[in-house]
Amino acid sequence: MTVVGGGVVGLTCALELARAGHRVRVLAADPPERTTSAVAAAIWSPYRAFPAEAVQRWAAVSLGVLTGLAGQEGTGVTLRPGTVVHRGGGPDGRWDAVPGRRPATAAELPPGAPAGTRCTLPVVAMGRYLPWLLATCRAAGVRVEQGRVDRLDDVAGDAVVVAAGLASGPLLGDGSGVPIQGQVVRVADPGLPEWLLDEDHPDGLTYVVPRGSDVVCGGTAVEGATGTEPDPEVEAAVLARARALVPALRDAPVLSRAVGLRPGRPAVRLERVDTGGRPVVACYGHGGAGVTLSWGCAADVAALVRCGVGPSA
Ligand SMILES: Cc1cc2nc3c(=O)[nH]c(=O)nc-3n(C[C@H](O)[C@H](O)[C@H](O)COP(=O)(O)OP(=O)(O)OC[C@H]3O[C@@H](n4cnc5c(N)ncnc54)[C@H](O)[C@@H]3O)c2cc1C
Numbered sequence: 096m097t098v099v100g101g102g103v104v105g106l107t108c109a110l111e112l113a114r115a116g117h118r119v120r121v122l123a124a125d126p127p128e129r130t131t132s133a134v135a136a137a138i139w140s141p142y143r144a145f146p147a148e149a150v151q152r153w154a155a156v157s158l159g160v161l162t163g164l165a166g167q168e169g170t171g172v173t174l175r176p177g178t179v180v181h182r183g184g185g186p187d188g189r190w191d192a193v194p195g196r197r198p199a200t201a202a203e204l205p206p207g208a209p210a211g212t213r214c215t216l217p218v219v220a221m222g223r224y225l226p227w228l229l230a231t232c233r234a235a236g237v238r239v240e241q242g243r244v245d246r247l248d249d250v251a252g253d254a255v256v257v258a259a260g261l262a263s264g265p266l267l268g269d270g271s272g273v274p275i276q277g278q279v280v281r282v283a284d285p286g287l288p289e290w291l292l293d294e295d296h297p298d299g300l301t302y303v304v305p306r307g308s309d310v311v312c313g314g315t316a317v318e319g320a321t322g323t324e325p326d327p328e329v330e331a332a333v334l335a336r337a338r339a340l341v342p343a344l345r346d347a348p349v350l351s352r353a354v355g356l357r358p359g360r361p362a363v364r365l366e367r368v369d370t371g372g373r374p375v376v377a378c379y380g381h382g383g384a385g386v387t388l389s390w391g392c393a394a395d396v397a398a399l400v401r402c403g404v405g406p407s408a
Pocket of ligand 1: 099100101102103104105122123124125126127130131132133134135136137138139140242243244245258259260261262263276277278279313314354355356357358379380381382383384385386387388
């Protein structure tokens, strides 16, 4: 069978399918380092992905798998403590799956933050995780090929998984996807022990995710924007917000910068959409949470494929 797409979602699906006994080929237009997945911060965080109930279930599965990978040689996954700032009024159930979470004390909150949750989450250094995922896929027998798909009918295989991020909708006649542009700037890590997420910061989305070799500072979330060139003014604003919340970053030099287009959709599409007389599974629209949902979604994809195709198909 063929998985179209070799970002974090496609590769994780391919790995789960291979582990379930299928013969799997990945067909991807770009190498992993040129995908949106490579731009992700990436912290386990159910951000801008819907619907809430399914997202919580998928995220909980991934939390378990990523926690298990943390510290394993070469994966790029670590477990780190940090604070989620809450500025909205209502309860935020997205963190309910995280064991050991607790309300932040006033001393643990950044200046001006009214409330927060303290917890320990997986942080995934994508520059190491994607190569690990690729190598693990190959070791499980997955063939990974470069190629752009324009029509699903042209894709060989007795079953197809469409996991091509933003490009998935057009392949399936679905126009409901929307890019959500995000800009990040990576600075040298001064040895920051903790991450910080402040989605509703009055001056804009703000997060600081240390990864050892660098610290990812974000961000933006501009719906419908399609540019992928970093904007120096946006970068200056992102850095100013991050440095105000985390003064230890004040002198940290900028190492790199990036813009990615999150595959936004009113709801993640994960369902059988059989066409051409064969099983086709759609798995896309993960918004700002593709890493966070990847293992839970891949397990569901493997279950959906199982209903239509036997092992080794
Ligand atoms: C700034 C930023 C920060 C983020 N931070 C986080 C975070 O902290 N945590 C988190 O969970 N998520 C985060 N995300 C979201 C996450 O990056 C995405 O949800 C995720 O990368 C989507 O993965 P994907 O595999 O579906 O898509 P992509 O990574 O876009 O991969 C798509 C794949 O499909 C291939 N493809 C495209 N078109 C075709 C075609 N026609 N034929 C064949 N192949 C094709 C591409 O080459 C690529 O291999 C962030 C995103 C951004 C932009």
